[in-house]
Amino acid sequence: MLADDLLEDARHLAAKGDEENRKSCMRRAVSTAYYAVFHLLIEDFVEHWEFEDQRARLARMFNHQKMKDAPFRPKDKNNPTVVEVALTDVITAFGQLQGDRHRADYDLGWNIVRTDVNDAITLAEATFQKWRSIRGEEVARNHLLSMFGAKIDRVPDA
Amino acid sequence: MYLPSAVTKQSEIEAAIQQVAHALAPDVVRIRYDIGEDWSGQWAIFFKVVLSDDAAKRRLRDVATKVVWGLAGQLDFPSMGVSPYHNFRSVSEQAALQEPAWA
Numbered sequence: 001m002l003a004d005d006l007l008e009d010a011r012h013l014a015a016k017g018d019e020e021n022r023k024s025c026m027r028r029a030v031s032t033a034y035y036a037v038f039h040l041l042i043e044d045f046v047e048h049w050e051f052e053d054q055r056a057r058l059a060r061m062f063n064h065q066k067m068k069d070a071p072f073r074p075k076d077k078n079n080p081t082v083v084e085v086a087l088t089d090v091i092t093a094f095g096q097l098q099g100d101r102h103r104a105d106y107d108l109g110w111n112i113v114r115t116d117v118n119d120a121i122t123l124a125e126a127t128f129q130k131w132r133s134i135r136g137e138e139v140a141r142n143h144l145l146s147m148f149g150a151k152i153d154r155v156p157d158a
Numbered sequence: 159m160y161l162p163s164a165v166t167k168q169s170e171i172e173a174a175i176q177q178v179a180h181a182l183a184p185d186v187v188r189i190r191y192d193i194g195e196d197w198s199g200q201w202a203i204f205f206k207v208v209l210s211d212d213a214a215k216r217r218l219r220d221v222a223t224k225v226v227w228g229l230a231g232q233l234d235f236p237s238m239g240v241s242p243y244h245n246f247r248s249v250s251e252q253a254a255l256q257e258p259a260w261a
Contacts, residue, residue, distance in 0.1 A: 065198050068198070068241075069200075073236075089223075092226060092230075092242075095241055095243070096243055096244065098197075099196055099197060099202075099243050100245075102196075102197035103197075106197075111255050111257065113247050113248075113251040113255070114251070115209070115214045115218065115246050115247045115248050115251060116245065116246070116247070118214075118218050119218060119219075119222060119245070119246050122218060122219040122222075123219070123222070126219060126223075
């Protein structure tokens with residue numbers, strides 16, 4: 001999958017940036033870690049589209065900001081389920097990595113350090129693991145649909 | 159001009175920060191924050207977390223996760239009108255950079 005390749009690329013860039021203290025590689029590592037997670041989610045969504053020749057077009061409909069802003073709250077915020085906790089982690093990580101990606105690509109004033117890069121890589125790795133553990137759950141699938149831009153079904157009052 | 163309610167809750171934020179930093183010491187050395195707009199123009203709170211060198215090198219993911227959950231457990235970011243962002247650096251990295259926002 002492209003997402004796995006991107007995560008591996010991010011690790012290579014991080015190692016090169018570390019070895020050579022090369023800031024451009026460190027920035028590309030952070031940016032690539034975000035894109036790895038971005039494609040992880042998109043690939044998961046489009047692989048369920050029956051018409052394989054249309055999947056690339058469908059993937060291009062995803063919008064970075066809509067994905068970040070997709071709303072989610074556990075049903076009982078004081079007592080979230082294990083799946084809801086994992087999904088919250090994925091959502092938080094996605095927003096964090098997206099913000100870091102913007103800094104890495106556009107903020108020339110950012111004094112990027114090794115910890116920034118390690119944080120992005122390990123966060124992306126953890127997000128891969130968490131998403132793959134919950135991707136079949138209804139709450140996760142519904143959130144992926146929200147990330148695509150679908151409105152949330154209102155839960156009728158009891 | 160719209161301002162998020164987080165702006166008026168600085169003492170609550172400070173208290174949460176102190177509690178999380180205390181609970182995670184000595185891995186967490188200090189936490190600073192500021193409120194502003196993120197890349198998309200939405201209000202955000204940016205936490206700057208200084209970690210011990212050992213924590214940054216050996217336990218980064220574990221400690222970072224605890225910081226994120228610790229702060230989220232005490233501060234209701236959606237109702238404060240902000241999205242949280244957390245960035246980390248080690249004591250040594252900050253000593254080399256000497257950035258006032260992290261001091």
